[in-house]
Amino acid sequence: MIALENVTKRYGAQTVVDDVSIRFGQEGVTALIGPNGAGKTTLFSLVGRLVRPDAGRVTVGGLDITRTPSAELAKVLAVLRQDNHVAARLTVHDLVEFGRFPHSRGRLTVEDREHIERAIGYLDLGPFRHRFLDELSGGQRQRAFIAMVLAQDTKYVLLDEPLNNLDLRHMTEIMRLVRRMADELGKRVITVLHDVNFAATWSDRIVAMRDGAVVADAPAREIMRPEVLAAVYDTDVDVREIDGRPVALYYG
Amino acid sequence: MTALDRPLTSTPALPRPTRRTWVGVLVGVLLAVLAVTSLFVGVSDVSPVSVLRGGADGDAAFLLVASRIPRTVAVVLVGASLGIAGLILQMLVRNKFVEPSTTGVTEFATLGALVTMVFFPGMAVLGKMGVAAAFGLLGTWVFLRVVRVVPVRQLVLVPLVGIMLGGVVAAVTTFVAYRLDLLQSLQQWSQGSFATVMQGRYEFLWIAGLMVVVAWVAADRFSVIGMGEEFATNLGLDHRRVVAVGMVIVAVITAAVLVTAGIVPFLGLVVPNVVSLIIGDNVRRAIPWVAGLGAVLILACDLLARVVRMPYEIPLSVIVGAVGAVLFLWLLLRRGSRAH
Ligand SMILES: Nc1ncnc2c1ncn2[C@@H]1O[C@H](COP(=O)(O)OP(=O)(O)O)[C@@H](O)[C@H]1O
Numbered sequence: 001m002i003a004l005e006n007v008t009k010r011y012g013a014q015t016v017v018d019d020v021s022i023r024f025g026q027e028g029v030t031a032l033i034g035p036n037g038a039g040k041t042t043l044f045s046l047v048g049r050l051v052r053p054d055a056g057r058v059t060v061g062g063l064d065i066t067r068t069p070s071a072e073l074a075k076v077l078a079v080l081r082q083d084n085h086v087a088a089r090l091t092v093h094d095l096v097e098f099g100r101f102p103h104s105r106g107r108l109t110v111e112d113r114e115h116i117e118r119a120i121g122y123l124d125l126g127p128f129r130h131r132f133l134d135e136l137s138g139g140q141r142q143r144a145f146i147a148m149v150l151a152q153d154t155k156y157v158l159l160d161e162p163l164n165n166l167d168l169r170h171m172t173e174i175m176r177l178v179r180r181m182a183d184e185l186g187k188r189v190i191t192v193l194h195d196v197n198f199a200a201t202w203s204d205r206i207v208a209m210r211d212g213a214v215v216a217d218a219p220a221r222e223i224m225r226p227e228v229l230a231a232v233y234d235t236d237v238d239v240r241e242i243d244g245r246p247v248a249l250y251y252g
Numbered sequence: 253m254t255a256l257d258r259p260l261t262s263t264p265a266l267p268r269p270t271r272r273t274w275v276g277v278l279v280g281v282l283l284a285v286l287a288v289t290s291l292f293v294g295v296s297d298v299s300p301v302s303v304l305r306g307g308a309d310g311d312a313a314f315l316l317v318a319s320r321i322p323r324t325v326a327v328v329l330v331g332a333s334l335g336i337a338g339l340i341l342q343m344l345v346r347n348k349f350v351e352p353s354t355t356g357v358t359e360f361a362t363l364g365a366l367v368t369m370v371f372f373p374g375m376a377v378l379g380k381m382g383v384a385a386a387f388g389l390l391g392t393w394v395f396l397r398v399v400r401v402v403p404v405r406q407l408v409l410v411p412l413v414g415i416m417l418g419g420v421v422a423a424v425t426t427f428v429a430y431r432l433d434l435l436q437s438l439q440q441w442s443q444g445s446f447a448t449v450m451q452g453r454y455e456f457l458w459i460a461g462l463m464v465v466v467a468w469v470a471a472d473r474f475s476v477i478g479m480g481e482e483f484a485t486n487l488g489l490d491h492r493r494v495v496a497v498g499m500v501i502v503a504v505i506t507a508a509v510l511v512t513a514g515i516v517p518f519l520g521l522v523v524p525n526v527v528s529l530i531i532g533d534n535v536r537r538a539i540p541w542v543a544g545l546g547a548v549l550i551l552a553c554d555l556l557a558r559v560v561r562m563p564y565e566i567p568l569s570v571i572v573g574a575v576g577a578v579l580f581l582w583l584l585l586r587r588g589s590r591a592h
Pocket residue numbers: 011016034035036037038039040041042043
């Protein structure tokens with residue numbers, strides 16, 4: 001369970017995360033939605049111990065993140081950030097191998113190697129494994145980062161806008177993979193998504209944020225209502241039923 | 253995501269591992285050949301024949317043990333460790349254009365050496381090195397503080413800031429040396445030369461060698477640090493501690509080289525960049541390459557310094573500076589010509 005209790009984060013006068021209390025970890029896949037600047041990335045940073053809260057407490061699997069050694073947390077929690085720029089010339093294989101660092105501390109065991117192979121296989125990166133990251137397309141690179149997080153083999157996985165840079169087919173592939181991570185490997189994935197239709201299709205629960213607060217938190221189907229989406233995004237959204245599934249129409 | 257994702261067509265003709273093996277063998281052979289040549293090149297006649305003819309007590313054998321072997325070992329240690337100092341600093345700063353002499357570290361260490369000249373003129377070399385290392389550490393710290401405000405992706409701005417920082421410190425050093433009439437001796441030893449390296453006067457360089465071992469042991473941590481603080485934290489690494497270890501490695505190597513061989517510019521910058529092109533930046537994989545190539549490059553430069561104006565020696569910094577600048581330019585142009 002990831003639990004935030006009355007967590008607040010301010011930047012100067014601006015309160016970016018405002019007294020948020022929420023728990024993640026019951027459902028396999030949770031989608032976090034909300035307009036730009038709602039505080040989604042900051043929420044992830046607070047959980048991922050990159051930003052210290054001004055108030056409140058964060059626990060991951062019962063461990064208080066301010067008191068637990070970072071190396072311990074790295075075995076239960078993996079966070080993939082929104083914009084990843086790795087300047088170092090590393091190959092896909094190097095990157096995935098470093099995902100094992102919390103477990104291997106640099107000495108790979110047979111088990112580590114199995115995890116590396118599985119992650120590369122899951123993301124279909126076999127043909128690219130010896131390519132340098134700067135020789136990949138944006139989508140391939142994004143898959144390499146996800147493979148790294150997968151190799152880290154943590155119960156909790158936080159993905160911040162993992163569908164950036166991906167074409168339609170790869171977006172679907174990543175969401176299918178996220179589902180498999182939850183259903184086959186028992187992981188708890190929380191992912192920031194901008195496309196509410198993807199969120200509705202692939203997640204069990206949708207959490208909506210706005211202005212630093214959680215404004216809606218319910219099973220996907222209940223979020224997919226015009227009045228809820230309009231309140232979250234401050235814009236008109238039509239929702240139609242297509243083949244028994246709610247589909248949001250917001251193209252103008 | 254299966255059938256559509258074939259590798260792009262630009263796969264190199266030779267599979268990478270094969271090509272790497274060949275380059276690796278080449279570097280190894282060059283290293284051996286140059287090291288042996290270095291033993292037998294100089295003003296006095298020391299050749300395998302003369303050593304054998306003179307026997308263990310002959311002049312040639314004496315020169316070999318007292319001067320040529322120490323010099324060759326010193327050159328190899330300097331080349332290897334300077335390359336590693338550059339590599340580690342580049343991972344800490346996440347910038348390929350930094351090395352001790354483009355970050356002010358060398359200048360700080362030089363100031364430290366001057367301080368020992370002024371206040372403790374009789375100090376043993378080891379003490380001098382310690383003070384220089386402490387100043388180098390301070391320099392690394394100052395530099396890391398200053399570049400924190402420079403965006404990581406401003407690639408060229410970072411070394412520019414470092415060079416300016418070094419310029420200020422160097423100016424202070426020069427001014428103090430000038431007022432105290434130490435300018436000439438300062439210039440003399442900072443110019444860089446292995447001519448004075450002899451038995452009993454180079455052994456501190458093993459401390460630099462030790463730092464290479466430390467870097468190798470912590471290699472994966474430096475690779476992860478090179479991916480940025482966010483990745484490092486996610487993987488459970490104590491970012492500050494790894495940075496601190498890296499700073500010590502850089503400062504100690506810089507100081508050890510400075511007090512034994514003077515300022516050797518560019519090497520720490522050029523070598524890791526060349527290696528990066530061949531095998532990338534995974535530190536564990538890069539370390540033997542950087543060490544080997546650094547040694548090869550500086551062995552070649554030192555040989556040139558000895559033979560160009562025989563029987564005189566050209567300052568090493570002149571040769572390394574010229575060779576390094578050309579290589580650096582080539583790297584810059586190459587980088588610019590790449591698509592991204
Ligand atoms: N380091 C920072 N310093 C100041 N303001 C910040 C910082 N990081 C984020 N913010 C602000 O916090 C708000 C929330 O940002 P963020 O969490 O990135 O939103 P989201 O990911 O939902 O788009 C934004 O208004 C942003 O400008």
